[in-house]
Amino acid sequence: MDIDSGLPLSAPTPRLVQVTPAMAEILLSRTVVNRRLDWGQVDFLADSIIREEWQLTHQGIALDGPLDTGYLLDGQHRLNAVIKxxxxxxxxxxxxxxxxxFPVLDTGKRRSGxxxxxxxxxxxxxxxxxxxRHVILFKNMPDSSWSGNGARIANGRILAAYNEDSGMYxxxxxMGREISKHVFASQTGxxxxxxxxxxxxxxxxxxxxIDGLTSGANLEVGDPRLALTKVPHMKKRGAKRRYTMREQVAIYIKAWNAWVGGEKVEKLNFKKTENMPMPVEAKFDR
Known part of the structure; x- marks a missing residue:
């Protein structure tokens, strides 16, 4: 296939620059059009920088002229994240x-997780x-909301977690797909x-x-596995509503902890004011 290597006269010139917070402020002061900022996206990018998860890609900032004098056309979120x-x-x-x-900038479809x-x-x-995503949230913010901008996880972090524990995931x-057929919760939960x-x-x-949850055979009253299968869907104004993901995980852990500890439980629930229970630990001898 023949590709014309001739550049159009209006082609922008790419330049790799280490943008400091001070430089970001200067560039933002030369903004052509002030788009409404998504501060959740700014927080998300800033968190990636702080965690040292920022990666250099083809996506950057765009100016209508040289770096020293040009006006900013694209990159407000990245620059604000650098400052933050x-x-x-x-x-x-x-x-x-x-x-x-300018009108066609950032109109492409974002890559999903x-x-x-x-x-x-x-x-x-x-x-x-x-x-x-929710395992990462459990480990890093167990007692905070798992929804909203504060709970966003970078795609690179998702892939890194998978690569580290692919077999376990x-x-x-x-197991989640199978257990969810027999209890109140979702496959993910x-x-x-x-x-x-x-x-x-x-x-x-x-x-x-697993056998107890999926078959229910020979389970006596007080068995945490039976209690988990008996957790009802929450109802609000006559309509069924699942527990939030955080609530689902918490109730599962409560049942597991009781089962491992040999405790009797007839009813399981989780109040929004409670902290996330932590799974009991039982490690192999090494």
């Missing part, structure tokens, strides 16, 4: 972008992505519960735990 993080990052700066290009995992060859990608998704409990207690044989 207080850390310099490497960014591609495109100098000389025509102002006529599911898209990021598509290269793994795994099945059930939406459940896998959601499971990984694969098993968790399979049960997958997350299974992951964090078996990670904390790898020495516990879970076969009887």
């Amino acid at each position: 993080a207080g850390v310099a990052v490497w960014i591609f700066v495109f100098e000389g972008l025509p102002r006529t290009a 599911v898209d990021t995992l598509s290269s793994t060859g795994e099945k059930y990608l939406p459940v896998l992505y959601s499971t990984i 694969r098993d968790a998704v399979a 049960m997958a997350v519960g299974y992951f964090v409990t078996t990670e904390a207690a790898p020495a516990v044989k879970v076969a009887s735990w």
